[in-house]
Amino acid sequence: MDLFYSDISKNQETTWEKLLDDLNNTTKYNPYCYQQDFYSVFKHIILSLLLEKEIVLLDSDFSKEEIQKLTGLTNLNKNIFPIIKREKQVINNKTELINRIKDTGSNWSMTLFTSGTTGLPKKVVHSFQSITRFVKTTEINKANVWGFAYNPTHMAGIQVFFQALLNGNLIIRLFGLSKEQIFNSIKKFDISNISATPTFYRLLVPYQDSFVCVKRITSGGEKFDEKTADQLKQIFPNAKFTNVYASTEAGSLFAANGNNFFIKPEMELFVQIQDNELLIHKSLLGKSAFSDSEWYHTGDIVKIVSENPLQFQFVSRKNEMINVGGYKVNPGEVEETIRKIEGIQNVRVFAKSNSVLGNIICCEVVKTSDEIDEVSIRSFLQSKLQEFKIPRIIKFTDKISTTRTGKIKRS
């Protein structure tokens, strides 16, 4: 049985054969993809590729009002059209399907919305070429089994989806599952590759068991702290760890070993660092409303490690810096320091407005030891951080809130 997709939380197992049946028997096409079920989203994307029609990905948790603001439509079903037989030839097997998809022409486009920390999500349109720029199809990759740990309508999820699809790999849903379900899935399907946010990985550690099947762990979206990386290495002793820089606007751009990112020679002309901010040339971006200037300001603050060849580390997001009485605090740095404390599993640092200093640093902590209290955390931090960076209000909680993309929520 050649499986295409599985979700153990729903007892769902779908074969390539079933996928082909579903595709061959579809008679209507709606360019708007607004579904909760991961398989339905994947099938919808594949159908759009075969038809070479536009697809617009909408998060399943968007409200009606949000949909209307983003698309200008009150009814998404108005644009459904019948599929004419000659537009879509019957596909007989998996290889044929993958080859057809690889031949996708320039009529196809995919519209995504950034998870935008600044209010309404921004629209970005990608071509097949821009979205699959970093997909690697090789013989070795054909045996991979992917743990799918992103929202399927977000850029990171799309990147994983195409990497898996074009290699004919099995996709296993991990996003939104419990820790036990995630480990059960890894074991049951011998998952070899996982790509996820550091926040996702932080929820997996610590764990008493280890899994030798996992060959590669990729992370992106936030900086990875050493403590989590070390704990993950114990759970996945055979895995290589890679860090990827990607954005909805540009897709995957560069990778790193550890936290040092390097630029391949062919990319050098397309990347610039200005006032510590990473800029990307517009030719690497999908079409979008804001790419009218030559260089796109990513809002990512970096630290240069070496000039020639260019290597850098991500420090923070520009708009995430918290201003405390004129001093800038990087919440990521504070979180990283707090995570070093024994007995703390996870932490979220955020700002609360304050009449004295403008903002005051607060944090939520998930602890695994009763010995941790407000005083012990603060006394630990006193030797590690400047006074204004230390959270003044510490709350204990069972769960850290995350954004739709699975990153830590800052407000």
Add this chain to the structure above:
Amino acid sequence: MVLLNEIINTVLKNRGKEAVKDIDESFHLRNDIGFDSLDLAELTVRIEAEYNVDIFEDGIVNTVGEIIQKINNK
């Protein structure tokens, strides 16, 4: 104002400073208690959580007595 004393000493203790005994209304927040602006910021958050009043909303507060006045006048 036992509770206010407790709040003041919580802020001091969190900061690794000595608790202050026998706080009275004449105590100056900076000079007598030893608060800096970070401590004052924390103090406002904690007082707001207890009494639902932002003591620095309309400007500087210097003494314990002035805080009590703000709380009573809310």
